[in-house]
Amino acid sequence: MNIRKLAWKNLLRRKPRAVFTGLGIFLGIATFVAISSITSQMEGAVQDQLDRFGANIVVSPRAEQLSLGFGNIALGGTEVAHSRLTMGDKDRIASIHHKDRIRSIVPFLMTAVDVSGKNLVWMGLPRTDVAGARPWWQIQGGAELKPGEVLLGAEAAALLDKGPGGTVTAGSRLFRVAGVLQPTGEKEDGMVVADISDVQALARKPGAVTYFEVAALCKDCPVEDIVAQIGQALPGARVSAIRQVVESRKAAVDQLRRLGLGVSAIVLLIGGLMVLVTVMAGVQERTREIGVLRAVGFRKRAIFSLLFWETGWVSLLSSLLGAGTGIAVAFLASPAFGIEHPSVVFSPALFGAVAGLFLGLIGAIPPARRAAALSPTEAIRTL
Amino acid sequence: MEPIIQLKDVAMLYGGNGTRATALAGVSFDIRQGEYVVITGESGAGKSTLLTILGGLQVPTDGSVRIGGADLSALPADGLADFRRGTIGFVFQAYHLLPYLTARENVMVPMAPERVSPREKMERADALLAAVGLTGKEDRLPSQLSGGESQRVAIARALVHDPPVLLADEPTGNLDSATGEQILDLFSSLHARGKTVLMVTHNPANLSRATRSLRLRDGLIEEDRSLRSFSLESVAV
Numbered sequence A: 001m002n003i004r005k006l007a008w009k010n011l012l013r014r015k016p017r018a019v020f021t022g023l024g025i026f027l028g029i030a031t032f033v034a035i036s037s038i039t040s041q042m043e044g045a046v047q048d049q050l051d052r053f054g055a056n057i058v059v060s061p062r063a064e065q066l067s068l069g070f071g072n073i074a075l076g077g078t079e080v081a082h083s084r085l086t087m088g089d090k091d092r093i094a095s096i097h098h099k100d101r102i103r104s105i106v107p108f109l110m111t112a113v114d115v116s117g118k119n120l121v122w123m124g125l126p127r128t129d130v131a132g133a134r135p136w137w138q139i140q141g142g143a144e145l146k147p148g149e150v151l152l153g154a155e156a157a158a159l160l161d162k163g164p165g166g167t168v169t170a171g172s173r174l175f176r177v178a179g180v181l182q183p184t185g186e187k188e189d190g191m192v193v194a195d196i197s198d199v200q201a202l203a204r205k206p207g208a209v210t211y212f213e214v215a216a217l218c219k220d221c222p223v224e225d226i227v228a229q230i231g232q233a234l235p236g237a238r239v240s241a242i243r244q245v246v247e248s249r250k251a252a253v254d255q256l257r258r259l260g261l262g263v264s265a266i267v268l269l270i271g272g273l274m275v276l277v278t279v280m281a282g283v284q285e286r287t288r289e290i291g292v293l294r295a296v297g298f299r300k301r302a303i304f305s306l307l308f309w310e311t312g313w314v315s316l317l318s319s320l321l322g323a324g325t326g327i328a329v330a331f332l333a334s335p336a337f338g339i340e341h342p343s344v345v346f347s348p349a350l351f352g353a354v355a356g357l358f359l360g361l362i363g364a365i366p367p368a369r370r371a372a373a374l375s376p377t378e379a380i381r382t383l
Numbered sequence B: 001m002e003p004i005i006q007l008k009d010v011a012m013l014y015g016g017n018g019t020r021a022t023a024l025a026g027v028s029f030d031i032r033q034g035e036y037v038v039i040t041g042e043s044g045a046g047k048s049t050l051l052t053i054l055g056g057l058q059v060p061t062d063g064s065v066r067i068g069g070a071d072l073s074a075l076p077a078d079g080l081a082d083f084r085r086g087t088i089g090f091v092f093q094a095y096h097l098l099p100y101l102t103a104r105e106n107v108m109v110p111m112a113p114e115r116v117s118p119r120e121k122m123e124r125a126d127a128l129l130a131a132v133g134l135t136g137k138e139d140r141l142p143s144q145l146s147g148g149e150s151q152r153v154a155i156a157r158a159l160v161h162d163p164p165v166l167l168a169d170e171p172t173g174n175l176d177s178a179t180g181e182q183i184l185d186l187f188s189s190l191h192a193r194g195k196t197v198l199m200v201t202h203n204p205a206n207l208s209r210a211t212r213s214l215r216l217r218d219g220l221i222e223e224d225r226s227l228r229s230f231s232l233e234s235v236a237v
Helices: A003-013 A015-052 A089-093 A127-133 A154-160 A196-203 A223-233 A243-285 A287-295 A300-337 A346-373 A376-380 B047-054 B077-087 B103-111 B118-131 B147-158 B177-192 B204-209
Strands: A057-061 A063-070 A073-081 A102-115 A118-125 A139-141 A149-152 A167-170 A173-181 A191-195 A211-216 A237-241 B005-014 B021-031 B036-041 B062-067 B088-091 B165-169 B196-200 B212-217 B220-226
Touching (some): A003 A015, A003 A300, A015 A243, A015 A300, A015 A346, A089 A102, A089 A211, A102 A127, A102 A167, A102 A196, A118 A154, A118 A196, A127 A191, A149 A154, A154 A173, A173 A196, A191 A196, A211 A223, A243 A287, A243 A346, A287 A300, A300 A346, A300 B077, B005 B047, B021 B047, B021 B062, B021 B220, B036 B047, B036 B177, B036 B204, B047 B062, B047 B165, B088 B147, B103 B118, B103 B147, B118 B147, B147 B177, B165 B177, B177 B196
Parallel strands (some): A118 A191, B036 B196, B036 B212, B088 B165, B165 B196
Antiparallel strands (some): A057 A237, A063 A073, A102 A118, A102 A211, A139 A173, A149 A191, B005 B021, B212 B220
16 A cells, blocks of 8 residues: 555545546547548648649749840840750759659640640650649549650640541641540640650651650758759759749648647636646545544644646546547548548647646645645644 | 653643633643553533643643653754654544555554565555454455554554553444444553553443543643552563
8 A cells, every 4th residue: 555556445435437538538638639630641742732732843944035126116025035044954963962852753845836726835755644643634544654745735635636546637646536535724725745755756856855844852851951052953944943832732741730729728728727626626525534633643744745646647548548549549540531541640648648638736735735734733623 | 751742831721812712721740651541521611621632743832842852842843753653552432444445554554655575565454354363354455444453553553663651532432332342452552562552542341451540621730649559671672
């Protein structure tokens, strides 16, 4: 028999009260852990989606806008490129210091070529990269682009009156229409998509590249550093990070996290108050018992310790249970938040368990002090 | 030899302005080690107040109390707790066992804050339960014990630290006469083994076992009577 065991025995005797005392902490920790786990996984999911939805860095030739005019007559402007990109630049991009962070480098060539008598823009990219570079494309017909095949944007297909299986001519070559893109609302609706080597041949620009799309794995990575390193590798190129998508998604996750933390804080505060109130009421009920303990020689510190251990047991158990429940809830609810591969995140659970124990013990201090300060005379009068 | 208990002009007033009640109005007496003192008196005479003062549970508003050489009014709260643990064994009329603990665990309660091995605590508790005749009932809850057995557990609990002084407040008050006699026999055997016993009681039959009686009335000692000859040598100290 020691103070810990005495506290534990008393808890077992008053199970409903113990459950009620721990309920606040349990709910608070479960809420905190569930929300933290979900938001934490959502951050990962944002990055996954960003990677999946293509590049976050664009490399294009550095160009300057020149305004043309004669007297007071404006003749519009033109862009003057300092240098041109080539397929060889892909290797230079792939050789930067943070090359291990680069998931893909996709060269694009844009050019205007007559197709079956219509002047259309061609988008050339390695045919094997189509699915990776434009995962959101929905293609009617064959999704896989083979040599000598093209994909038609929805408007281009309508203009040419062609569908999957049809053929178009460009230059002196015949191309088979492998598929037609569902409308995207973007410029590619009016384009013809083909393997970059075919487009280079049509444009008579072997090895030419209009721009590169680079996908860097940038969760917690220095995108600015990668941009700078590519800029150093290609001095004549303009390297830009596509930040707005990342930032807007992260802002949404941050807001959700703040909301979750706010809710958790309120629930935890209520839990702490529940501990305080129930333990305080318990002290009131146990005046006689405390009197007996004082009569048999318990010091104030021993009474304080007894109350502290009782609350400690409740807080520990309810925190662990709350953390476990929070993990389970987060795991089960993750798909509803767009997390396709839920995982168990232990750090919020660990933090939650410690925080719950701490909160419970903090809530137990005032009633434990009150019990310890209870005059033996006052306690003994009830005997 | 210096008395084990010395009270000098002990007064105890309760309440505040206008509602003051005198529980003790200046009580003085000495008790030698090994005495068996019965304290009697009408309700409100100050018996229980005297017992709580002797037990270090409250400090008198006036006068001095020395027990075992310690001036209780000079001790801090923790000092009083240590004094109670080492010097005093309390036995209450209503036993006041903790209902969720077994007989053995109830006896072990005073040892709970101590850094003693569980085995040693258990052995000491079992020995005390055996001494009060409860062998075989160590694992029973208070609800599974009779009144007399519960009081025996309470006495065993009071003896855990082998205190020289036992304070009992109507220890037979809740028991039938036969069981009460058994409990008084137990007190007599403890007295015979050298314990100083102070027992508050309404029952005149208890006087036959005591060496001395103190009768209180209106907070004062009305009668201090030696009941039978007493010498320190007559008890095994």
